[in-house]
Amino acid sequence: xxxQDPNAPGAARQESSLESRYRKLLHAVPDAILEVDQEGRxxxxxxxxxxxxxYNRAEFLGLNVExxxxxxxxxxxxxxxxxxxxxxxxxxxxxxxELQGQRKDGSLFPVEISLSPNWIEGSLHVIASVRDISERxxxxxRIRVLREQYTAELTMKNEQLEARNQEVERAxxxxxxxxASMSHELRTPLHTIIGxxxxxxxxxxxxxxxxxxxxVGHILxxxxxxxxxxxxxxxxxxxxxxxxxxxxxxxxxxxxxxxVMAGIRHQAATKNILLENKNAFHDSLYADRVRLKEILYNLxxxxxxxxxxxxxxxxxxxxxxxxxxxxxxxxxxxxxxxxQPSIFEKFYQVGDxxxxxxxxxxxxLPITKHLVELHGGAISVASQPGKGSSFRLVLPLIxxxxx
Ligand code: ADP
Numbered sequence: 571x572x573x574q575d576p577n578a579p580g581a582a583r584q585e586s587s588l589e590s591r592y593r594k595l596l597h598a599v600p601d602a603i604l605e606v607d608q609e610g611r612x613x614x615x616x617x618x619x620x621x622x623x624x625y626n627r628a629e630f631l632g633l634n635v636e637x638x639x640x641x642x643x644x645x646x647x648x649x650x651x652x653x654x655x656x657x658x659x660x661x662x663x664x665x666x667x668e669l670q671g672q673r674k675d676g677s678l679f680p681v682e683i684s685l686s687p688n689w690i691e692g693s694l695h696v697i698a699s700v701r702d703i704s705e706r707x708x709x710x711x712r713i714r715v716l717r718e719q720y721t722a723e724l725t726m727k728n729e730q731l732e733a734r735n736q737e738v739e740r741a742x743x744x745x746x747x748x749x750a751s752m753s754h755e756l757r758t759p760l761h762t763i764i765g766x767x768x769x770x771x772x773x774x775x776x777x778x779x780x781x782x783x784x785x786v787g788h789i790l791x792x793x794x795x796x797x798x799x800x801x802x803x804x805x806x807x808x809x810x811x812x813x814x815x816x817x818x819x820x821x822x823x824x825x826x827x828x829x830v831m832a833g834i835r836h837q838a839a840t841k842n843i844l845l846e847n848k849n850a851f852h853d854s855l856y857a858d859r860v861r862l863k864e865i866l867y868n869l870x871x872x873x874x875x876x877x878x879x880x881x882x883x884x885x886x887x888x889x890x891x892x893x894x895x896x897x898x899x900x901x902x903x904x905x906x907x908x909x910q911p912s913i914f915e916k917f918y919q920v921g922d923x924x925x926x927x928x929x930x931x932x933x934x935l936p937i938t939k940h941l942v943e944l945h946g947g948a949i950s951v952a953s954q955p956g957k958g959s960s961f962r963l964v965l966p967l968i969x970x971x972x973x
Pocket of ligand 1: 919920959
């Protein structure tokens with residue numbers, strides 16, 4: 571606003587126009603502005619005050635300000651006024667309180683009030699600026715109601731989810747229990763079948779005809795296969811229930827490789843597959859011997875299974891720093907790159923490229939991976955369709971004393 575010199579010609583007119591501009595300014599404000607004298611009488615007000623409280627200007631002037639306060643608060647308000655007079659400063663009124671104004675018709679509405687002193691000829695007047703916050707309160711209330719509603723819904727959904735989770739967990743552990751006991755029960759008669767078939771095949775109790783030998787051979791082969799499958803199911807159920815632990819011991823690694831190879835040799839020979847041990851680690855290894863054999867057997871078994879007649883399968887192993895690197899390699903059908911991450915998932919079998927060979931469960935690799943990881947190691951695959959695959963293990967070499 572520019573400064574107006576009161577002595578300049580036309581200053582009075584300009585002065586009054588300035589005053590009218592101030593008045594307009596006062597009336598343009600949406601907040602009610604009231605001036606109250608020391609006795610609490612309203613002395614000046616703007617138009618917003620008339621609209622807000624429902625009194626006209628004539629009714630307002632001389633009206634005691636307590637009339638604008640809810641009846642229940644009036645006596646308190648008088649006290650507040652006198653304490654304000656003791657420490658007059660510009661500040662909001664009733665900080666932290668929910669203030670209300672009362673209209674002429676007696677209805678109440680939420681307000682925010684700020685006060686400032688106005689000294690007139692030595693007498694303290696107070697300017698109160700009153701903001702009607704009904705809309706803001708309504709919005710806040712709506713938000714609060716919505717928030718409460720959402721919180722209640724969320725709590726309910728959470729509870730439902732929690733209950734569902736518990737059900738799923740229970741069903742899962744029942745399934746695991748069932749699989750574990752089932753596999754266990756199935757193994758006992760299978761061992762009997764395998765044991766007696768072996769006895770018959772040895773022909774110690776009398777000779778068998780050629781046909782009978784063939785029949786016994788089939789019984790043995792399928793019973794052993796069934797035993798492998800049952801063992802896998804048992805393993806996976808133990809893994810899922812967290813009951814599969816390791817029993818580490820020190821043993822001759824190469825002897826272990828030879829044992830596993832001996833177990834697969836017959837299978838490889840029937841497909842005319844050359845099986846080679848290219849291990850360069852002729853030391854003792856501290857690990858779970860039975861589980862390591864299972865790892866190597868699973869990988870070798872797959873290698874022979876997925877390698878066509880006349881191919882090659884071999885194991886390489888060597889120490890690199892503090893780890894033993896083992897690779898089980900074949901010149902078989904290979905695994906397409908996009909399938910490679912999935913083969914370590916439960917029940918996953920590569921579709922077309924497996925070439926119709928579907929005799930497994932799809933549990934071998936997930937179990938193998940878990941066993942390798944239990945040993946603190948890692949497994950990965952490198953493969954090219956039509957060329958072959960190589961499964962690589964890295965096992966940390968742990969000292970027996972350190973374990
Ligand atoms: P299974 O052998 O019982 O089917 P695995 O979990 O051992 O289950 O293997 C999963 C799948 O990975 C196999 O079905 C096969 O498609 C693929 N696979 C595993 N090893 C080889 C391999 N050496 N060569 C080609 N494919 C393989």
